[in-house]
Amino acid sequence: MSEADEMPRSIIKTVSFPAEQWPAIERRFQLSGETNFSRFVRSAILDTEIRVRQIAFDPAPLGAELARIGNNINQIARLVNTESVTTLEEMKATRALVREIQVLIERAAKEAE
Structure with a gap:
């Protein structure tokens, strides 16, 4: 033993x-x-x-798209912070933008494989 x-x-x-x-x-x-x-x-x-398999991921090609989405999210956040209230439509729009980011990153990761 x-x-x-x-x-x-x-x-x-x-x-x-x-x-x-x-x-x-x-x-x-x-x-x-x-x-x-x-x-x-x-x-x-x-x-x-x-x-361990590492995937080389370069976010640079996504920069413009991510910047646009980030700008939209910031505008919604600014409105929510100044008004102290949010609508269902704003919440749905924010979720859709976050989903769009996830799709972009997943697509780029698959292309990098």
Whole structure:
């Protein structure tokens, strides 16, 4: 038994699997030769290589569009702050502008892949 196996375990996490995945997991557990499922899972998590994929994202091409949207949001915010009240239409317009920003950024990220 290793030192790690003798350490107290104060953090407990529960994992659920779809029924279709369980036979493959059970088979890997059997093939590992490990007899303790918790040790098997800890080893699988700690010894697995994690690959981080970074997407190069240059916001410059979006600058003009984001500036226009930001200007519209600022105008709505200024009106709300001076009037201390907002209308449903202004709230909907602001949400639509934020959604437009999200779409622009998602599109640019996909193009960068």
